[in-house]
Amino acid sequence: MGCPHAIGVKESIVSHSTGTRVLRRGDEGYEQARRAVVWHAGAPNRFPEVIVRARDEDDVMDAVRLARDEDRQMAVCSGHHSWSGSHLRDGIVLLDLAGLRDVSVDSEAMTATLQPGVRGSELGALLHERGLFFPVGHCEGVCVGGYLLQGGFGWRGRELGPSCMSVTGIDVVTADGNHTYADGTRNPDLFWAARGAGPGFFGVVTRFHVKLYSLQPVTLTSFYLYPPDVWEEYLRWSRLIEPTLPAEVELWNLMYRDESVSSEGPVISVSATAFVDTEERAREELTLFERCPVRDRALIAEVNRATTTSELTARNTHYPPDRRFIADNTWTHASFDELLPGLRAIHQDFPPAPTHLVWFPWTLTPQRPPMAYSVEDELYLALYAGWEHPADDETYRRWVTERMRAMEPLATGIQLADENLINRPRRFVTEDSLHRLDEIRARYDPDGRFVSWLGRPQFAHAP
Numbered sequence: 054m055g056c057p058h059a060i061g062v063k064e065s066i067v068s069h070s071t072g073t074r075v076l077r078r079g080d081e082g083y084e085q086a087r088r089a090v091v092w093h094a095g096a097p098n099r100f101p102e103v104i105v106r107a108r109d110e111d112d113v114m115d116a117v118r119l120a121r122d123e124d125r126q127m128a129v130c131s132g133h134h135s136w137s138g139s140h141l142r143d144g145i146v147l148l149d150l151a152g153l154r155d156v157s158v159d160s161e162a163m164t165a166t167l168q169p170g171v172r173g174s175e176l177g178a179l180l181h182e183r184g185l186f187f188p189v190g191h192c193e194g195v196c197v198g199g200y201l202l203q204g205g206f207g208w209r210g211r212e213l214g215p216s217c218m219s220v221t222g223i224d225v226v227t228a229d230g231n232h233t234y235a236d237g238t239r240n241p242d243l244f245w246a247a248r249g250a251g252p253g254f255f256g257v258v259t260r261f262h263v264k265l266y267s268l269q270p271v272t273l274t275s276f277y278l279y280p281p282d283v284w285e286e287y288l289r290w291s292r293l294i295e296p297t298l299p300a301e302v303e304l305w306n307l308m309y310r311d312e313s314v315s316s317e318g319p320v321i322s323v324s325a326t327a328f329v330d331t332e333e334r335a336r337e338e339l340t341l342f343e344r345c346p347v348r349d350r351a352l353i354a355e356v357n358r359a360t361t362t363s364e365l366t367a368r369n370t371h372y373p374p375d376r377r378f379i380a381d382n383t384w385t386h387a388s389f390d391e392l393l394p395g396l397r398a399i400h401q402d403f404p405p406a407p408t409h410l411v412w413f414p415w416t417l418t419p420q421r422p423p424m425a426y427s428v429e430d431e432l433y434l435a436l437y438a439g440w441e442h443p444a445d446d447e448t449y450r451r452w453v454t455e456r457m458r459a460m461e462p463l464a465t466g467i468q469l470a471d472e473n474l475i476n477r478p479r480r481f482v483t484e485d486s487l488h489r490l491d492e493i494r495a496r497y498d499p500d501g502r503f504v505s506w507l508g509r510p511q512f513a514h515a516p
């Protein structure tokens with residue numbers, strides 16, 4: 054086994070954790086710190102009593118003790134990329150781990166340990182330099198803390214599965230204030246829960262132990278932009294070819310308004326990336342997109358471009374942080390014809406950018422290990438609305454929630470990544486997994502110290 058190589062991330066970004074460590078409601082700087090724990094401009098009006106910005110693991114244990122001494126509930130955040138600001142709750146101790154950003158890589162063993170405040174995009178770039186890979190998320194800013202707990206849908210996710218499958222162990226501070234370790238054999242229940250409980254996890258993860266992969270030699274992407282009038286034909290075709298897409302090809306279809314291209318309605322952008330061993334194979338796999346029946350209508354076509362995941366991540370500019378945001382989503386295996394009425398409803402009154410619809414074909418391979426994460430399907434549809442004025446909050450909240458509610462008869466469930474549980478609590482794990490999570494929580498957090506999901510799905514036979 055090689056000597057772990059500690060990458061000096063902590064030193065270069067330590068400024069993130071400077072400033073007052075403990076802020077109480079009413080203190081100077083409190084409101085700034087409260088708003089900063091939600092990445093977009095629409096931080097909800099929920100007010101923790103105390104915000105603790107941890108510098109190290111001792112601070113984490115102190116924060117748990119503080120919550121216990123004051124008999125308060127507590128919540129945790131890392132990268133602040135929860136759409137709903139799930140950790141912002143009234144009267145709690147909020148523990149912010151954004152400053153915990155150590156990365157340690159063992160290149161020979163192909164493993165790493167990650168503190169929760171490590172950004173996926175930074176990790177991806179660090180590993181790329183070393184010929185290594187981890188399935189980090191598709192956008193800058195998302196940190197591994199919340200990302201890995203909820204499942205984690207990252208680059209090469211169709212091939213490698215949800216990223217929590219690559220977590221081999223966690224260091225965790227539990228509700229009794231003790232620091233412990235969990236994996237498949239030590240505290241296996243806690244480890245099972247940490248892979249999928251997302252914002253309902255009942256502990257503070259201070260370090261993730263993960264396995265790494267070799268970087269694929271070739272990453273080739275074909276981009277297309279289709280005009281508004283072919284959206285139905287394109288998506289119908291996409292739905293037909295999706296079952297034949299190799300797992301190493303990742304397809305993103307996005308619907309959004311771009312007035313500089315067309316004022317007739319939303320356009321469809323297509324990004325198909327092959328992560329493979331040879332250029333020949335990549336070209337062969339991407340040829341499919343050249344055979345799309347509306348290919349000659351594409352307004353833009355950049356075919357077989359050599360790319361990196363960092364470049365692909367940087368192209369993802371649909372999330373300006375000065376806007377207020379809401380997201381909601383659906384897993385489905387419905388056919389295009391079944392989806393069409395719901396899609397038409399979305400399409401007909403589509404708001405301006407940055408609002409967009411994501412259409413992301415998924416795979417159910419490789420085989421999933423036992424873990425709380427337990428609901429997924431062939432196709433992922435997510436709506437993200439972004440707007441400027443607080444006066445429009447209700448309009449957008451209703452638009453996103455109602456459009457996704459209309460898809461419910463076709464839905465298998467939802468992802469916690471883009472949860473809208475406060476408005477539409479739907480199934481994000483199986484009923485058995487939800488009950489098992491309850492049982493494990495009762496053992497590790499008997500007093501309910503940690504807050505849970507913002508909404509809880511009702512199953513027909515739930516007690």
Ligand SMILES: Cc1cc2nc3c(=O)[nH]c(=O)nc-3n(C[C@H](O)[C@H](O)[C@H](O)COP(=O)(O)OP(=O)(O)OC[C@H]3O[C@@H](n4cnc5c(N)ncnc54)[C@H](O)[C@@H]3O)c2cc1C
Nearest residue numbers: 130131132133134135190191192196198199200206252258
């Ligand atoms: C612009 C954008 C792009 C996104 N892209 C992707 C994507 O490509 N793939 C994908 O899977 N998801 C994506 N997401 C969803 C994102 O992964 C989840 O919201 C995730 O929870 C964010 O993690 P975080 O640490 O950045 O956020 P936070 O808001 O800090 O954490 C989210 C929740 O996780 C829990 N939590 C966080 N850290 C800890 C910890 N250390 N211990 C215990 N509990 C903790 C808390 O309950 C917290 O409320 C995206 C979100 C946004 C806003």
